[in-house]
Every structure is written in C-alpha cells, then in structure tokens.
Amino acid sequence: MLAWLATWLKQIIAVVLLAGLIDLLLPNKTMQRYVRLVAGLIILLTLLSPIIRLLQGDFDTRLNASFENWLKAPPSKEFKMPTLEDIQRDADALRRKQEAAAAALTEKQLAAAMSEALERGTGLQVMSVSVRLEGDGKTEPASLQGVEVTLDSMEDNGAEVDPGASDHSPGGTDTDSKSAGTSATPDSNKEVQPVEPVDSVSVFVQVDPDDSDDADARQTADKGYSLVDGRTAEVIRRVLNEGWSVPPDLVRVRIATGDGSSTGRAS
Amino acid sequence: MEIIQIVGLGLITTILILVVREQKPMFAFLLAAFTGLFIFLYMIGKIETVISVLEQLADRSGIPSIYLKTILKIIGIAYIAEFGAQIVRDAGQESVASKIEFAGKVLILVMAVPIIGVIVETVIGLLPAGS
Structure with missing residues (x-):
C-alpha cells in the first residue's frame, strides 16, 4: 500500500516538474495557454490514475492505443502534394474528356439539325441520324467521318420533294405498296400527308448487281436494319451535301425494318 | 561560452542588415532569416541535453x-x-x-x-x- 502510494506520488511530482519545465521551454506567450491546458490535462490524468484504474481496470493500454492511433493517423490521411506529372496527367485527362464532350455535343446537334432538315426537305420519317466526327479539334478541325441516317420503318407516302432530283426510277425495286422509301412519283405538292402507322413492313428488294460493289461492304448492317440505296439515299445525300457539304460516300442510309427479319437494299 | 558567439553573430547580423537594408531590403530579409535558422539549429543540439534529462526523470518516476x-x-x-x-x-x-x-x-x-x-x-x- 505504501509502496503504491509512493509510486503514485512520485509520478505526480515528476509530471508537475515536467509541466514546469515545458513552461520554461516554451518560446512565447501565445502558445502558453494551450500548452498549459494540455499539461494540466496530463497532470489531471496522473492524479486520477488510481481512480481510473479502480473503475476501468487497465487504462494505460487504451490510452496508448488511442495515442498510437492518433500518431499513426496523420501519415495515412496526409495530404499529398501532387507532382507536376500528376497535374499534367490530370489536365490531359480533363482536356480529353472535355474534347470528347464537345465532340459528342457537336455530333448530337449536327445530327439533330440534319434530321430536321431531312424531314423537312424530303418528307421522310427519319428515326435517327448519327454523326461520327474525328480529329482532335486542336491541331485541325474535326472532320466528318460518317453520317448514318436511319429511316423509320413507317414510310410515309408523302411528298417526295427535291424537285431537282434526277428522275430516273431505280431499277428492280419490287416493293410492296408502302415500303422501301420514296416511291418515285414526282407529285409536286409538298405538304406532308398524315401517315397511318404500319405494324410491320416487309421489304422485298432485289439486289441490283450494278451497284453492289460498295454495297457489299455495307451489307454488314445491323440486324433489324437494312441499307437503303438508290433514290432515297440519293435524295438524302443531296440534302446533306447541300446543307453541310457532306461527301456523298460518307452517308450511309439504312431503314429500320419492322421485325428485323427482312434485310435487303432498295436499289 | 556559446552565448558570446551567438550574441556576436546576432550583433554582426544586425549591423549588416542595417547597412544593407537601404540598398537591398531583400538581402536584409534573407540575412535575418538565415541567421535565425542558424541560431535555431545551433540551439537544437543544446535542447537535446534538456530532453535527455527529462527522459531520465520520466523513466525513474515511472510515468x-x-x-x-x-x-x-x-x-x-x-x-x-x-x-x-x-x-x-x-x-x-x-x-x-x-x-x-x-x-x-x-x-x-x-x-x-x-x-x-x-x-x-x-x-x-x-x-x-x-x-
């Protein structure tokens, strides 16, 4: 008992001495209040240590653990100053992302404008227009790499416009009544007549071997779509060429077939 | 007597700074900063003895x-x-x-x-x- 009391008193004396020493060692007065607070807390802990030990058993290990936690925590969440390479890499990534976003926006708006112009200019039901741009946009302006026009399977038998279209009717299109795009009737009224929806359209197309040279390359259309050549595609290409000076060979016209079973090309 | 060296260093630095400050305030500041750093590093070695004494004290009292x-x-x-x-x-x-x-x-x-x-x-x- 006496020995325990002796060690306790020795601890208190040592801690108080320590606190006095650090008070002396402190450089200036502004830090003094804070250091005194911490020193006072340590003295308090030393004074209370018998009570704490009585109540909670071993508190030294807990204190040690929390201190270790605290001492170890700063390196783990240490703020790492990014190096120049990191910053440049981030900048590159951000720029690429921004360019991609700008290109995507350009493609979208171009596609929307083309779609609107096609619907207004040809009267066709354009389902979607997808534009592919390439180029980094920094050294040279992005160049058009391809335009894909997807026509709706519901064909309108509305006005086939574009009066300057050469009026050769494409050979070998055996289509049923309202499929395969623009029937070549050059009716001159330009108002679009209402379209009655068609459930499924089957397109029967005979392949004209004449223009199958590049069409074979395009034969690899997606399932459910069939490529459109000939009159409709010509009109579309002309509209795109006049509006955006798209080279005609970059335009790919396809039509969504209703059930995805019939594939064929109107030639 | 290191205190004489330190004080001498401080006095010389002060005079130099007073001379230089009129022409180049930048160098005066650099001189002051360097002198402060030097004294600080010089004294850290002395603080070490105090710290070792403190450690002995803590060891013996069992805190x-x-x-x-x-x-x-x-x-x-x-x-x-x-x-x-x-x-x-x-x-x-x-x-x-x-x-x-x-x-x-x-x-x-x-x-x-x-x-x-x-x-x-x-x-x-x-x-x-x-x-």
Whole structure:
C-alpha cells in the first residue's frame, strides 16, 4: 500500500516538474495557454490514475492505443502534394474528356439539325441520324467521318420533294405498296400527308448487281436494319451535301425494318 | 561560452542588415532569416541535453512514456511554429504569421484529444456508480 502510494506520488511530482519545465521551454506567450491546458490535462490524468484504474481496470493500454492511433493517423490521411506529372496527367485527362464532350455535343446537334432538315426537305420519317466526327479539334478541325441516317420503318407516302432530283426510277425495286422509301412519283405538292402507322413492313428488294460493289461492304448492317440505296439515299445525300457539304460516300442510309427479319437494299 | 558567439553573430547580423537594408531590403530579409535558422539549429543540439534529462526523470518516476512523448511533441510544435511565424513576420507578412501560429495552436490542442477522451470516459463511468 505504501509502496503504491509512493509510486503514485512520485509520478505526480515528476509530471508537475515536467509541466514546469515545458513552461520554461516554451518560446512565447501565445502558445502558453494551450500548452498549459494540455499539461494540466496530463497532470489531471496522473492524479486520477488510481481512480481510473479502480473503475476501468487497465487504462494505460487504451490510452496508448488511442495515442498510437492518433500518431499513426496523420501519415495515412496526409495530404499529398501532387507532382507536376500528376497535374499534367490530370489536365490531359480533363482536356480529353472535355474534347470528347464537345465532340459528342457537336455530333448530337449536327445530327439533330440534319434530321430536321431531312424531314423537312424530303418528307421522310427519319428515326435517327448519327454523326461520327474525328480529329482532335486542336491541331485541325474535326472532320466528318460518317453520317448514318436511319429511316423509320413507317414510310410515309408523302411528298417526295427535291424537285431537282434526277428522275430516273431505280431499277428492280419490287416493293410492296408502302415500303422501301420514296416511291418515285414526282407529285409536286409538298405538304406532308398524315401517315397511318404500319405494324410491320416487309421489304422485298432485289439486289441490283450494278451497284453492289460498295454495297457489299455495307451489307454488314445491323440486324433489324437494312441499307437503303438508290433514290432515297440519293435524295438524302443531296440534302446533306447541300446543307453541310457532306461527301456523298460518307452517308450511309439504312431503314429500320419492322421485325428485323427482312434485310435487303432498295436499289 | 556559446552565448558570446551567438550574441556576436546576432550583433554582426544586425549591423549588416542595417547597412544593407537601404540598398537591398531583400538581402536584409534573407540575412535575418538565415541567421535565425542558424541560431535555431545551433540551439537544437543544446535542447537535446534538456530532453535527455527529462527522459531520465520520466523513466525513474515511472510515468508512462506516452506523456513525455506528448509533451515533447508539444514543445517541438511550439518552437517550430514560433520560429516560422517570426521569419514570416520579419518579412512583413503579419497575417501569414498569425496563420502559422494558429496552426501551431490547433496542433497542440489536437494533442490533448486522447487525454480528454480518457478523462471523459472515466467521468462518465463514475456517474452511474455514484447514483
């Protein structure tokens, strides 16, 4: 008992001495209040240590653990100053992302404008227009790499416009009544007549071997779509060429077939 | 007698700064900063003896070494923050110096967090036993 009391008193004396020493060692007065607070807390802990030990058993290990936690925590969440390479890499990534976003926006708006112009200019039901741009946009302006026009399977038998279209009717299109795009009737009224929806359209197309040279390359259309050549595609290409000076060979016209079973090309 | 060397160094530096300041205030500031750094590093070696005495004291009285570690860290933080703040203050940036001192105060207070935690737990554990 006496020995325990002796060690306790020795601890208190040592801690108080320590606190006095650090008070002396402190450089200036502004830090003094804070250091005194911490020193006072340590003295308090030393004074209370018998009570704490009585109540909670071993508190030294807990204190040690929390201190270790605290001492170890700063390196783990240490703020790492990014190096120049990191910053440049981030900048590159951000720029690429921004360019991609700008290109995507350009493609979208171009596609929307083309779609609107096609619907207004040809009267066709354009389902979607997808534009592919390439180029980094920094050294040279992005160049058009391809335009894909997807026509709706519901064909309108509305006005086939574009009066300057050469009026050769494409050979070998055996289509049923309202499929395969623009029937070549050059009716001159330009108002679009209402379209009655068609459930499924089957397109029967005979392949004209004449223009199958590049069409074979395009034969690899997606399932459910069939490529459109000939009159409709010509009109579309002309509209795109006049509006955006798209080279005609970059335009790919396809039509969504209703059930995805019939594939064929109107030639 | 190192104090004579230190004081002599300080006096020479002061005279040099007074001479130089008219022409090049920048060099005057650099001179002051360098002298401060030199004295600081020179004296750190002396502080080491004090610290070793403190460690012996702690060892013999059997207080947990974690206390001593905390106290030494506090002293170090106080010294470094004070030193940096004074250099910055010499350059005329009072606001930056006060920010450095603020950071030092915060770090010292953070040191107290584990101790406060233990004390608060003890008090909370005390309360139901008393009622």
